[in-house]
Amino acid sequence: MKKATIQLETLTCPSCAQKIENATRSLTGVDKDSVKVLFNSSKVKFDFDDDKLSVEDAEKAITALGYEVVKSHVKAK
Amino acid sequence: MVSAVLIVIGFTSALGFKNETVAVLALVIASILGAVPIAIQAYQALRVKVVSIDVLVTIAVTGAFIIRNYEESAIVTFLFLFGAFLEQRTLNKTRSAIKELTEMAPESALKQMVNGEFEEVDVDEVDVGDILLVKTGAKIPVDGTVLSGEGSINEASITGESLLVSKEKGSTVFAGTILDNGTIQITADRVGEDTTFGKIIELVEEAQDSKSEAERFIDRFSKYYTPAVLVLAILVWLFSRDLQLAITILVLGCPGALVIGVPVSNVAGIGNGARHGVLLKGSEVIGDFSRLDTMVFDKTGTLTAGNPSVAEKEFYGVNIDEALGYLASIERESDHPLAKAVLEEIGETVISSVENTEVIKGGGIVATVDGHRIAVGNVALMEKENIVLSEKEKADIARFEKSGNSLVLTAIDGELKILMGVRDQIRPGVKEDLLRLKKLGVKNLVMLSGDNQGTVDMVSRELGLTEAYGNMVPEDKSAYIKKLIEEEKQIVAFVGDGVNDSPSLALAHIGIAMGGGTDVAIETSDVVLMNSDFSRLPHALGLTKATARNMEQNIFIAVGIVLFLLASVFFSQWMNMSIGMLVHEASILLVILNGMRLLRYKLRKL
Numbered sequence: 001m002k003k004a005t006i007q008l009e010t011l012t013c014p015s016c017a018q019k020i021e022n023a024t025r026s027l028t029g030v031d032k033d034s035v036k037v038l039f040n041s042s043k044v045k046f047d048f049d050d051d052k053l054s055v056e057d058a059e060k061a062i063t064a065l066g067y068e069v070v071k072s073h074v075k076a077k
Numbered sequence: 078m079v080s081a082v083l084i085v086i087g088f089t090s091a092l093g094f095k096n097e098t099v100a101v102l103a104l105v106i107a108s109i110l111g112a113v114p115i116a117i118q119a120y121q122a123l124r125v126k127v128v129s130i131d132v133l134v135t136i137a138v139t140g141a142f143i144i145r146n147y148e149e150s151a152i153v154t155f156l157f158l159f160g161a162f163l164e165q166r167t168l169n170k171t172r173s174a175i176k177e178l179t180e181m182a183p184e185s186a187l188k189q190m191v192n193g194e195f196e197e198v199d200v201d202e203v204d205v206g207d208i209l210l211v212k213t214g215a216k217i218p219v220d221g222t223v224l225s226g227e228g229s230i231n232e233a234s235i236t237g238e239s240l241l242v243s244k245e246k247g248s249t250v251f252a253g254t255i256l257d258n259g260t261i262q263i264t265a266d267r268v269g270e271d272t273t274f275g276k277i278i279e280l281v282e283e284a285q286d287s288k289s290e291a292e293r294f295i296d297r298f299s300k301y302y303t304p305a306v307l308v309l310a311i312l313v314w315l316f317s318r319d320l321q322l323a324i325t326i327l328v329l330g331c332p333g334a335l336v337i338g339v340p341v342s343n344v345a346g347i348g349n350g351a352r353h354g355v356l357l358k359g360s361e362v363i364g365d366f367s368r369l370d371t372m373v374f375d376k377t378g379t380l381t382a383g384n385p386s387v388a389e390k391e392f393y394g395v396n397i398d399e400a401l402g403y404l405a406s407i408e409r410e411s412d413h414p415l416a417k418a419v420l421e422e423i424g425e426t427v428i429s430s431v432e433n434t435e436v437i438k439g440g441g442i443v444a445t446v447d448g449h450r451i452a453v454g455n456v457a458l459m460e461k462e463n464i465v466l467s468e469k470e471k472a473d474i475a476r477f478e479k480s481g482n483s484l485v486l487t488a489i490d491g492e493l494k495i496l497m498g499v500r501d502q503i504r505p506g507v508k509e510d511l512l513r514l515k516k517l518g519v520k521n522l523v524m525l526s527g528d529n530q531g532t533v534d535m536v537s538r539e540l541g542l543t544e545a546y547g548n549m550v551p552e553d554k555s556a557y558i559k560k561l562i563e564e565e566k567q568i569v570a571f572v573g574d575g576v577n578d579s580p581s582l583a584l585a586h587i588g589i590a591m592g593g594g595t596d597v598a599i600e601t602s603d604v605v606l607m608n609s610d611f612s613r614l615p616h617a618l619g620l621t622k623a624t625a626r627n628m629e630q631n632i633f634i635a636v637g638i639v640l641f642l643l644a645s646v647f648f649s650q651w652m653n654m655s656i657g658m659l660v661h662e663a664s665i666l667l668v669i670l671n672g673m674r675l676l677r678y679k680l681r682k683l
Contacts, residue, residue, distance in 0.1 A: 012165040015122065015129035015336070022125035040172055040344050041179070041282040065121045073201065075270075 001031065002050045003075045006059060009068040011042045016067065020044060023061050029053030050074075104147035111154025112138045128304045133327045136307070140324035141654065152655040153328060160662030164337075167669040171341055174348025174676060175285060179278050181234050181253050186218035187211070189262075200269070207265045211256050220272040221263035223248045228259020235273055235607075280356060280605075285347045286340075287359030295632075299336050306330030321653075322646070329642040329657040334664040338631030341672035346624030349678050354607035355617040362603045365586045366618065367625035368568050371561055372519050373581070375554070375573035376526035376536060377414055377501060379591050379611070385414060385501035387422035388482055391473050393493055400494040402427040403446045404487045407453050410434065411442060418499045419485055437461070439527055439550030441485075452488045455529065457548070464488045470496070478531035500532075506612055508540055513615035513680070517622065521567075525554045555580040562586070570604075572614070589614070619680045627675055631668040638664040 011017060017039040024035045024044060029052030036045045044062065048055075059069045112135065119131035134157050141150035169176075187195040189208040200218045203209065208224060211217055217230065229241040234253040241257055244250055250263055253274035269275055306327065314323035343360045350357045357363060374380050392400075405423045408416040410431060434444040440461065441454015452462045456474060459466070466474070470493055477484055482498030511522055521543040526533050530547035537545030546557070558581050561567045571578070571585035582588030582601050590602035591609040606613045642657055 010165070010169065012161065012168055013130070013337075015127060015131070018127050019122050019125050019129065022127055026125065036286075038282055038286040039340065040175070040285045043282065065125070066118065073269075 001047050002055075003047050004045070004055050004058065004072060005075075006044045006055070006062065006072040007070040008042045008044065008062065009070060011037075011039055011067070019065055020062055020067065023065055024058060027053060027058060027061055030058070101147055104151040108138065108142065108147060108150040108154055111151065111158055115154060115157060128307060130303065130331045133303065133306060133331055136310075137324040137327040137654065140320055140327070144320050146321070146654075149654045153658045156655070156658040156662055160658075160665060163662075163666055164669065167666065167673065168341070171345045171348065171669065171673050171676065174352045175281055175344070178281060178351050181216075182274065182278060183216040183218040183252055187215075203265055203268050205265050205268055209263050209265060211250075211261050211263060213256055213258050213260060215256055217250045217252055217254050217256060217263070219252050219263075219265040219269075220267040220274075221250055221265045223250060224262045224264050226259060226261035228261050229257050231255045231257050235277075277356065277605075280358060281347065281351050284357060284359040284362075285344045287343075287361065295335060295339060302335075303330075325646055325654050325657060326643075328654045329646055329661065330639070331661050334635035334638060334661075334668045335632070337665060338635045338668040338672075339628050341669050342624055342627040342631055342675060345672045345675035346620060346627070346678075349676050350617065350620055353613060353616055353620075354610060355613050355620065356605040356607070357617070357621065358603045358605075362587060363621045363624050365568055366570065366604065366621040369519055369570055369587070369618065370567040371521040371523060372514060372570045372572065373523045373525060373554075373558060373561075373585065375571075375578050375581075376524050376528060376533065378574045379572055380503060380507055380524060380536065380540065381501040382504050385418045385483065385499045387418050387497050388500040389477055389480070389498035390422070391470075391496040393467075393470060393496070397494065398426075400487060400489055402429060403449065403451050403489065404453060404495060406431050406446055407434070407442055407444050407451060411436075414501075415483055415485055415499050419497060422497065439548075439553075449489050450491070453485065455484055456486065459486050459488060459493065462488060462491065464491055464493055466493060478529050481532045481535035483528045483532055503536060503539060504611060510612050510615050511540055511542070514618060517615060517618050519618070525549050525557060551578060551580060554578065555584050558584050589617075616680045620675075620678055623678050624675055627672060631671055634664060634668055634671070 008020075011020075017037040021035055021037045024030060024037075024046055025032050027048075029049040031047040031049075034045070034047040037043075038045065044058075046058075048058070055072050055074050059072060063069055115131050115138070116135045119129065119135040122129040122131055134153065138150045138154055141147075141153070183200050185197050186200050186203050187210040188198045188203055189210070190196050195210045203219055209218060209221065213228070223244050223246050225246060227243065227245040229243045230250060232242055232251060232254045234255075235251045244261065249266075250261070251274060252267075252272035267273075270279055309330070310323045310326045313326055314320055317323075339360075343363070346363060347357050357366075377385075401423050405420060405426045406429045408419050409428065429446050432445045434442060436442055437454065437458055440458035441452065443450070443452045443454075443458075443462070445451070452458055452464070473496055474484060474486075477496065477498035480498070480500075482500050485495075485497040485499060486493060487495040487497075514522065524533060524537055524540075524542050524545040526545075526547050527549055528547050533545045533547035536542075549557070558569055558571060561569050562584070568587075569585045570587035570589060571581045572589045572591065573582055574591050579601050582590060587604060588602040589604045589606065591606060591611070604617055606617070638660060642660060646657070
C-alpha cells in the first residue's frame with residue numbers, strides 16, 4: 001500500500017469535496033475508508049494498492065471532474 | 078461577466094425600446110452562457126452519484142426555459158455564478174491565516190550530489206542522510222544536524238519566538254526556520270511530513286477539516302436534504318401543475334449557507350489560533366474547550382518557572398563533605414528538576430561511582446555509593462526507609478515546608494545527614510493569566526503537584542487558585558481527573574509538561590502540553606501552545622468561545638433563512654426565483670463574513 005496526497009486548485013464549494021470523495025472512492029485499488037478530502041487545504045489523501053492503480057489514474061479521475069491537480073506526492077506506507 | 082452585460086441589454090431593450098425580440102434574445106444567450114458551466118458541474122456530480130446544488134439549479138433553469146421565463150433563468154444563473162465567485166474570494170480570506178503558515182514551508186534545498194557539488198533540488202527530492210548546504214537568509218529545508226559551519230537561526234516558525242538561536246556543529250536545526258546569518262552544512266534527519274514543521278502543518282490542515290458532532294449531523298442532513306428538495310419540487314409540480322412554483326422551490330431549497338457556515342467558523346478560528354501560537358486540534362476541541370468547567374494545572378514547569386534553587390539547608394552529624402559528595406554523585410544521574418538545583422548548590426565535589434540505583438516513584442532515589450546505602454528524596458521516602466528523625470530534624474522539616482520549599486533529604490545508612498529546601502519561582506504573568514481565565518468563565522482552577530502540601534498551598538494562595546493538592550504522583554493526578562469527569566461530570570482541561578503527565582493529558586477532555594514544538598507535545602495534546610507560552614492560554618480559551626458562538630450564529634442564520642424562504646414561497650406573492658437566489662447567495666456571504674470576524678479576534682485587556 002502507498003499513501004498519496006494530491007494537492008488541488010483551491011476548492012470552494014463543499015459539494016465539490018463530496019464529488020471528489022465519491023470519485024476517488026470508486027477507483028479500483030483505492031482503500032475506500034482512507035479517502036479524505038481536506039476541503040480547506042484543498043487536498044485529497046488516500047491509501048492505494050500500487051499494483052492496481054497509479055497515482056496518475058487518480059489524478060485523471062479528479063481532473064475529469066473539472067478540478068486541476070497542482071501536485072501529488074506518493075509515499076510508502 | 079458577459080451574461081451581466083447581456084442581462085442589462087435585455088432589460089434596457091425591453092423597458093427602454095420596447096424591443097421584445099432583442100430583449101428575449103439577449104436574455105436567452107445570457108441564460109445559456111450561465112447555465113452551461115453549471116450544467117457541466119451538475120452532470121459530473123450525478124456521475125459520481127451526488128445530488129449537488131448545481132443539479133437543483135440546472136433543473137430550475139431548464140424549467141424556467143420551458144415556461145419561457147427567460148428573465149428569471151438569466152438572473153438566476155448570473156446570481157449563482159457571481160455568488161460562487163464572491164464565495165471563493167471571501168473563503169480565501171478566511172483561509173489566509175493557515176495559508177500563511179503553510180507557505181512558510183521550505184520548497185527547495187541545496188543538495189550535495191555524487192560529484193560533491195551542491196545543486197538546487199525540490200525539497201521532495203531530499204532523503205534522510207543527504208547533506209545539504211544552507212546559506213544566509215535561506216530556509217532550513219529539513220530537520221537535521223549541523224555538520225559544519227555555524228550561524229544563528231530564527232526559529233519563530235517552530236517556537237513562535239523570534240529570538241536568534243546560535244547553532245554550531247552537532248546542533249539540531251528545524252525545517253521552516255530561517256538562517257539569519259552564517260553558512261552551515263547539515264545532514265537530513267527527518268524530511269517532509271516527518272519534520273516538526275511538517276507535523277504542525279499537517280495538524281492544522283487536518284484540524285480545520287475535522288468535523289464536530291454538529292457538523293457531521295449537518296453533513297448527513299444535507300446528503301438527504303438536497304434530494305428531498307428535488308422530490309418536494311416534483312410533488313408540488315405534480316399536484317399543483319404549477320411549474321413556476323416547483324422551480325422556485327428548487328432554487329430556494331439550496332442548502333448553501335447551512336453546509337458552509339460551520340466549516341467557515343472552524344477555519345477562521347483555527348487560523349486565528351495558528352497566527353497567535355495556539356494550535357487547536359480540530360473542531361471537537363473547540364466545542365469542549367469553549368464549555369470548560371475546570372482547568373487542572375501541573376505545578377512545576379507550568380505555573381512555576383521549573384528551575385528551582387536551594388533556598389535553605391541544614392546538616393546533621395559529621396562527615397558532611399562526604400555526604401555532599403554522595404548526594405552529588407546520585408543527583409548527577411537524575412534529570413529531576415530538583416536534582417539540578419541541588420547540584421548547583423553543591424558545586425565542585427568528589428564524585429564516586431553509583432550502584433544499584435532504584436528510582437522510587439513519587440519518593441526519590443535509593444542507591445549504593447562506596448558501600449553505603451544512600452536515600453535521596455522526600456519525607457515519604459525516609460519513612461519507607463525507616464529512618465528515625467530527631468525532634469530538631471522534624472521541626473526543621475516543618476519549618477522548611479511552611480515557607481514553601483520542596484524538600485530533598487539525604488540519609489546515609491539509615492541516618493539523616495542533609496536537609497535541603499528547594500523553592501521554585503512562579504512564572505511571570507501567570508497570576509494575571511489565571512485571572513483572565515477566571516473572567517472567561519472557568520469555574521475551578523486546580524493545581525496538582527508532587528511537591529509537599531506546604532509548597533503547594535503557598536503557590537496556590539499567591540495565585541488565587543480554587544484548589545491545590547500536593548504529594549501527588551502521576552497516577553494520583555490522573556485518578557483525580559477521572560473523578561472530576563466521571564463523578565462530577567465536568568469538562569476538564571489538563572495543562573502539563575507532556576512527558577510525565579501523559580496519562581492525565583490523554584484522560585482530560587482537553588490536554589494542553591507545555592512542551593513547545595516538541596513531538597510529544599504535538600502528538601499527545603489537543604491544544605499546543607507554541608514555545609510553552611502560558612500567556613497564550615487565555616487567548617486560546619477566548620478564541621474557542623468566540624468560535625463556538627460564531628458557529629451557532631451561522632447555523633441559526635442558515636436554518637432561519639431557509640425556513641423564511643420556504644414559508645414566503647407558500648404564503649406571499651412577491652417571492653420568485655430571482656429573489657430566492659439573491660437571498661440564498663446573500664446568506665452564504667453573510668455566514669462567511671460572520672466567520673471572518675474570528676480572524677481579527679483578540680482577547681480584551683483586563
